[in-house]
Amino acid sequence: MKNKSGRRRRNLNATQKATCDEAAASNVIEDRFSNLPNDLLLNILERVDTLDAIRTCILSKQLLKLPTMLSRFYLTFSRKQVFRTNRAVAHVADNILGTRSPKVTISELKIRFVLLLDVSLTIGRSVARAMATQKVGAAEFEIVTKKHHGLCSSADLLQFAKQFNDLFGACPRAFAGLTSLWLQNMRFGELDIPNILSTCKRLEYLRLTRCDSGFHSVLQVEHDQLVEIEVDQGKFQRVELICLPKLQRLTYDNWFSSEYPLYFGFVPQLSKLSLIKTGIRSDKTLELSQLLANVPSIGDLHLDFGSEKIWILRECPKLLTPVLNKLQHVNLDHLPEGCDLAWTMFILEAAPSLKELCITVWDHWCIMITNKELRKKYCFCEKADVKWKPYAPDFKHKNLAKLTIYGFSNPMTIL
Known part of the structure; x- marks a missing residue:
């Protein structure tokens, strides 16, 4: 019995020692990471999604200030994840963008979110404040609807377009600062898309997936800065590229028209067509x-x-x-x-x-x-x-x- 008890104590001591050694090693690694220069830490954190960067910074008091110093702001989850993380995305956007120093330039901002009005407004207003108070370089919105395209009725498309217009009207400064915009599953009014383009003056990339202005509608596009356009499976009769002096790339995927789907006006730099x-x-x-x-x-x-x-x-x-x-x-x-x-x-x-x-x-x-x-x-x-x-x-x-x-x-x- 004595030998067995002695062995138990030795085994317990060995286990405790191993646990302590692992904890000490973990602390050493954490300390080594925390003690890196801020420039190097920021370089590492900007290579992952911003939400993952924030989770990392929570582990150490020394790192807590870093999220507000990031120059790249990414909240771009997969379609499956974006539904689960939508409110977290809004919370992070509101808190991080609202507490940043105006002196720190945002070189890249990319946000993918679901078009739910309360959450969308939080994101839109947060980005609008950032646009007004800070220097923002490339800025991208990808807006996902709550229904997959295969489940969308015509009424759904109209409703999603209305929800987007409500968001757009409430946060014009956010959209005015975008350089990239991807919209999905929306049926707009005749003047809605031209209105979006006239407001988004910095826009360089536009993608419309299953978006249109009704069956056999005509989309006329004029913009000074657009470099690339993608149109996927809308019900347009024709897309007319009226005046796009900087357009270089165009993709048109499965047009609906039985006539010529495209009209090219002034597109002097167009070099790639798909x-x-x-x-x-x-x-x-x-x-x-x-x-x-x-x-x-x-x-x-x-x-x-x-x-x-x-x-x-x-x-x-x-x-x-x-x-x-x-x-x-x-x-x-x-x-x-x-x-x-x-x-x-x-x-x-x-x-x-x-x-x-x-x-x-x-x-x-x-x-x-x-x-x-x-x-x-x-x-x-x-x-x-x-x-x-x-x-x-x-x-x-x-x-x-x-x-x-x-x-x-x-x-x-x-x-």
């Missing part, structure tokens, strides 16, 4: 020579066909060369299987400066409707080859440096 469309029988076949007649500056062209109908027309290179003369990079994605790649020669013939061509031939089962009845109901085409006879059988391209073709058992790259 068009994504899962085509059906009624969709208009676009002529690039007509669509791009006013934008001969395109240097990077991305066309994604969603493994369905080819919705661009094969044209005579003589018609296309004036608009594709500066084209250097082309990506043709999700061409339907069985499509003869010879038809792509018209792009090579029309783009003498082309350096890189990437082609993906793929019937992507994850994005395609395969049921025959559903394909008939939604007017999907039967798969057919696109025939093309090159204008110059002995054609040679002098600048193409890289050709990549995906869609076989192994991708093929020719350099």
